[in-house]
Amino acid sequence: MKKIGFLSFGHWTPSPQSQTRLAADALLQSIDLAVAAEQLGADGAYFRVHHFARQLAAPFPLLAAVGARTQRIEIGTAVIDMRYENPLYMAEDAGSADLIAGGRLQLGLSRGSPEQVIDGWRYFGYQPAEGETDQDMARRHTEVFLSTxxxxxxxxxxxxxMFPNPPGLLRLEPHAEGLRERIWWGAGSNATAVWAAEQGLNLQSSTLKDDETGEPFHIQQAKQIRAFREAWAATGHTRTPRVSVSRSIFAIANDHDRAYFGRSGDSEDQVGFIDDKTRAIFGRSYAAxxxxxxxxxxxxxxITEADTLLLTVPNQLGVAYNAHVIEAILTHIAPALGWR
Known part of the structure; x- marks a missing residue:
């Protein structure tokens, strides 16, 4: 395990039990948690992107703000739904955020997943071309983004x-050198992981994937990672790809932890249908x-197969407690897994 970071969905709710009651709370606390995680020695601050929900949405203002407040930590997404994106405008946003961060951006993209509304991307002005599915459209947007x-x-x-141009055809500005190699794909199946390898994208695999063999989640996910690496080698890319997995992991270090997560230790994988056709398996949580x-x-x-572990954090419990969760993993758990 080379790198460990956190992954926040940025939930907010007006509930009195929540320490994140407003959208502004979710955004500002995300910045503060990234700063705290960097001070603790964590390697990454990653954020999920959801539309039409009380969660983090437009990622680039947040990524730029985190980049301006930190110096070392990787800053990324896991993941951006490419069905919703204008790939050219996104390239400008991504280039700007990456330059502000000094080349630390790690962008995870995806073809999309079940969402809060029906075909939400249509409200953003996008629709598949004739003969396309919405997943095809997401990949088309991605290909334009990567080319740009x-x-x-x-x-x-x-x-x-209006202003003098350099010679030749013009590209979008600002251009962030090296960002193309720091783009990841969130794969929900083995076939999608192979596609990501063929495109030269790093792999993000979350706690949810298609149930393709009926085996425990971590075994299926390990097979997915190996399929990705085999396809990468067969394609002939010259650099070494990166692979991340995300997990809910809580070290029970005090009574506070035990009150929140003491019953999570008996968690098991869950299997169900995320749509009419897709049987999926959701990985267990760890707490002990x-x-x-x-x-x-x-x-x-x-976890053994991956080089990067993203810890999903309960952001509504507040910055201080989540910093404690991260510190407990980095101090008591991570060294035994080969981190640093």
């Missing part, structure tokens, strides 16, 4: 521009005293 990140000119310049937790995580084949 290469920084090659493609637009015919005005012969009488450090010694027991270490042994449990050592048996998780997908």
């Amino acid at each position: 990140l290469q920084g090659k000119g493609f637009a015919q310049p005005n012969p009488r521009p 005293e450090p010694d027991k937790l270490i042994e449990q995580l050592r048996q998780d084949e997908a």
